[in-house]
Amino acid sequence: MNQTWIILGGTSTIARAFARMVAIRGDSVVLAGRDMDELEKIAVDCGLRGAPRADSIAFDARDPASFTPIVDLAKAEQGTVSAAVFVGSMPAQEEIDADPSLVDGTIADSFTGPARFLTMLAPVLEERGTGTVVGVGSVAGDRGRLGNYVYGASKAGFHAYLSGLRNRLGRSGVHVVTVKPGTVDTAMTWGMEKLPFVAPPEKIAADILRAADRKKDIIYTPLIWWPIMTIIRAIPERIFKKLEI
């Protein structure tokens, strides 16, 4: 059955691919983010590709005042409402080390902002007893690494939050998917040195949609990251602390 997707972080590369994909199959989209011009362009594109309704709305993970209108919009929606969270920010670890105040913003973008929003949205979904929440985390959240542990910590927090939310919403028929993408070929990773197993955003979007349709709980995408992270998680801390991976 067709539904309406509220897509947070709608201008991100993966979100764009995901929005386009659900639009083509006939779902409606509401794109939420900061760059309104850009969101509107993506919304128009989704509409022309098949979304019965495609809108944009302001959302800033660091400004909870922007959350209420989106929750209200979800309340007013007639059919099934689903939410997909693509927000997050990843300043280089060296930048954070030089300016520790960046820690707060990183955590707000990748964890506390989305968590607060989803906590506000949860009763709306519970009441309807239908819909899906897609939370995009990261393989970086599976283990704190030298290279980006503040970002990793935010995503780890988000993973735990999603796990709890799944436990709660599952009781009323709302499904929560945790997505852990590896490195994706996005504007954020373009030009970064030697990334392993870089996947195109369309592949990630397709995996996410399949996981949502099949009510998977946690997915790694591309799948190669599941064995990789299984091994990385299994390394004893005594050894891991000396590694640079």
Next chain:
Amino acid sequence: MRWKTVDYAGWGRVHTATGEMARPERIAAVRAIVAEDPAPALGMRRSYGDACLNDEGRAIDMTRLDRILSFDDDSGLIHVEGGLQIGQLLKVFAPRGWLPPVMPGTGFATVGGGIAMDVHGKNHHGAGSFGQHVTEFTLMTPKGAKVVTPGKNAALFKATVGGLGQTGPIVSAKFRMLKAKGDVMVVTERRVSNWEDFLPLLDASDATYSVGWIDATATGEALGRGILEEAETGGGLVRPAKRGKRVPIDAPGFALSPGVVRAFNAAYWRKVPAKGRTVVKPIDDFFFPLDKIRDWNRLYGKAGFHQFQCVVPIAAAGVLRDMMEKIAKSGLASPLAVLKRMGDGRAGYMSFPMEGYTLALDFRNTVQAERLIEELENMTAGAGGRIYLAKDALSRPESVRAMYPEHGSWLKAVSKADPGKAYETDLVRRLKLRETQ
């Protein structure tokens, strides 16, 4: 904007380049690049030679700017970003009864690239070139976005259409889509037994879409034999084409050796019954037959290949026959030889089309092939024809000047739009197109 050092190649994989590439996802990012350090814009890099290369320089990959910005259901007028692939446009709109007005042989080509090469399709004799359907496009300039129309900025318009990207990145374009009967093609295939029969059939064809496939290995009596395909859009249910087969590795040298090609061509020709037949095909199968096999350029092996494409005036058709003879005798040709009647439709100073016949062939990259192509090019020039710069990897400055009489007007407009020569590509440098003499 972040830059990434990338090794890339033209579709024929003979020419390669290494350079820093940006891949903006927003038009604002293109604006920032052009204001700071302008560089040539590239699409899907389906040009065969070096038109899509800027070795040791920077380039902008436009492929993530691929949104549809507006569409008017009544008039068919569409506004899209420059990086949108023409095949994607077909996919979205064919089920609703609209087709891109002109489609080149690959659906991977972008709208921006289609304008910069003023591409033609199987309907050129009736519909003209891609650029003729463009009512407006937006160029990014150091001062910001500039809307260009054929009425208000005639010179800049004509210098951009077919202009090899030398006026700057095309961030968006408006053009009119064509109304179609449905999203399948009704194709009539006819066996043609030799060259003498082929041209009259092409001349007499009144089909909206037509193209001739030639067995370039046939000699003697059978010289120039082939299959004529004529097609119209139609309605009905056809199962979508299976896509996505990929050539995983570079094929060994013998894969397209003369014996293999001869056998393939003979079988292909006989596939169509002597009496001809009418088949219904999925729309993308008809327009983009080779797109079914991803990375088919690898079939030619590591050395890559050349595509030679020329157009000669109708009166010079005899020269084409001489070319066919030379090619058949050489034994160098590949399975892919295409003959088409062209109308006079062209929209830019440097556009390829002219009223006449266009012939396109692939050759594995060898010294003999290069020599043959040089001869074919001289024959083209002698016949008052021209070669297609989207395919060219071998030509020389003098011959291209002679083939493109409006080069002077183009150069004037381009020098004004880009005085710093920021948008020069390897092809433009090789052919000295930005130099006065």
